[in-house]
Amino acid sequence: MDHPRALLGAARRLREDMVARLGALVTSESAPGSLPHLVACADLLAGWGTEVLRRSPRRVVVDGLPHLLWSAERQDVLLLGHFDTVFPIGTIRSRPFTVRGNIATGPGVCDMKAGIVQMFGALSLIADTSAVGVLLTCDEESGSVTSRSLIEREAQRSGAVLVCEAATPDGGVKVARKGGSVYRLTVQGRAAHAGTEPHRGVNATVEVAHHILTLRTLDAAASTGTSVTPTLLSAGTTTNTVPERASVAVDVRAWTSAELDRVDRAIRGLEPVLTEAVLAVDGGINRHPMSPELARPLLSLAQDVAARLGIPALTGAHVSGASDGNFTAALGVPTLDGLGAVGGGAHTPEEYVDLDHLPERTALLAGVVSRLTTPAGVGQRTGHREP
Template sequence: MTASPAAAALTARAQEVSTEIVGDILALVRQETGSYDLPGLAAGLDLLRELAVRRLGQPDHEHRHPGGECGDTLTMTYTGSGTGAGHVLLVGHYDTVWPTGTLAGWEQPQASDDGREKLGGPGIFDMKTGLAQGIWALKLARESGAPVPTVTFLFNGDEEIGSLSSRPVIEEAAQKADVTLVLEPTAHGAVKTARKGTGIFQVTATGVEAHAGLAPQDGASAITALSEFVVAAAKVAAPDRGTTINTGLFRGGSAINVVAGQATAGVDIRVGSQAEQDRVDAELDAIEVSDPRVRIEIAHDWNRPPMTLNAASAPLLDLAREVAREQGRGELPDAAVGGASDANFVAALGLPVLCGMGAVGDGAHAQGEFIYPDTVPAQTALVAGLLGRLTQPLRG
């Protein structure tokens, strides 16, 4: 498909500056920002702000929201040009799952079998590439000379651990904007229009301690009971309905010769619908263990609601596809994925949102995490082109 002249100029300009965009990506990757490393997160956010100011100038409004035990959340607003009243929120997290020190032992990935270059590093795919591309997208949209909407960047440092402090900031910012674009990585080039809801449950078993040799009959093992619960919980999963249940953490006991009085388990749950969420809640609560002396307590923490392509988001997807066609990309695919993101919060409010506007690559949360640098110009141009079409509030 042949690109329109304006779209062709935009993509050509993105190609011209691709080395600079990749340079900014690598600068962000070199500053490690593990979710639990507060000094690293602070330095990473300072660097991210510096890059934004270098490329876009000082924002018209900004606020740094303290994260407490999590990384801070920064909002930076750049007022649009022209007479349009459009307001776009660009969301991206700068924290990663990788602990500080990971970078030193990271090996760069080999090129693809077809010789295609890859770039690796902790967080490069999820999602520091998207952060840099988002900043450059606004820069390129401005340079094109066409009107641009007001753009608010929201950078949060706690997405990988549930957006514990940033969720209310995200929801408030989304309600003030017309549309939200989340700069998470793509699904092999596809935007993400559906994501599973996530539950992070803590299950606690409280039993009765006793000497394991002298009076084992007096004890009620929390470990044994919790093991029974975990096995029963796994049977509540329904992969055919998109529901998965994984016990990823298990701790308990005080000594090898003591019947365990306490045990805890951390359970990750993924669901594709509210109905499945309700079913899982009910069936987990109904699980019984064999020793009635052990008390099982479940902390139901549904961290993110399921995300679907709501009525408000469908026109935004149509517009993104139109921009892609104008840029000569052909049909822009969309995908449903198992992971959750901050887009889940926005979709649950019934607001227009597209996720997966960032990197093309693979290996999120894995040592092989990488991007294809040859996709950086096109992805940046896609967001830039979409910004240029959002100078007026989106109409469904």
């Protein structure tokens, strides 16, 4: 990066094209599990990636889900992202991609379609991308069930991993993330007429309510920032029937693996409260925490690149949400997250991206990648790339 200001200028000239691409990508809806839409979105991205990397991706299809991989023979750095969103198909009709001033809105604009646009913009600014791998998955929002082994395999053969998830609203990159667990508690009771013979039933709704109240004590008992949150609830069939079945999903987040283990033991130790009720627990620990130690050399490098570009100083943030970066960091691979768009409101109708930051974050990523693909790059110093 001999001419950092020239790099920033080149990124600024890409702004109009990047905004147009962001609109096209947001409009290409990609709800979890919606195969035709995920395939169409993958087709769009495959073309963009091939253009800048000058090599075609391998489409890794698992259970019908299309993940895109541009691997490198000598993979100094892996750029990691996902193109699925949490929003159901049809959301774009009520909330189309919109630009007002410097703010862009639309479903998935921040988490994380702008990060993908920036990723390809940055790669277009790099003369030699032969040591850069790119992996875009399509099931991150549903737990990365089909892509996890692919992510871990590519991370293990990389010197470093840069995750293009969104930055914090004030532009911070993410050096630490909580780990997460997902559970489903299912209760089997017995149906009965709610008006004439309620005593003959075993009320699954009442049983699951007992466990919801117990779950709420698991995070209150700890002063470590652990959260245990009942989320999706389902019970009953009609208003005049004692419910014979009920279930609740549970989201757990913690800064340490020990806390995840503590909550896991507690949830698996739950016993039925009502006589004859049957309780089943499915799920478990999904992602271990992302430790800041592995991110520190990469943060230092990114801060130096930012200073040379003349853009605002970077800070390293600790955030509660998990990402696929948790998987790569758990393997001991240097990982820096939050190199995507500056924005906020992820998973809500208020999701937005600040377009004024689009060029500078693109230049930042290009500068970091360029540094990592030189002989003195962090990836080579750490020796994590497998032969």
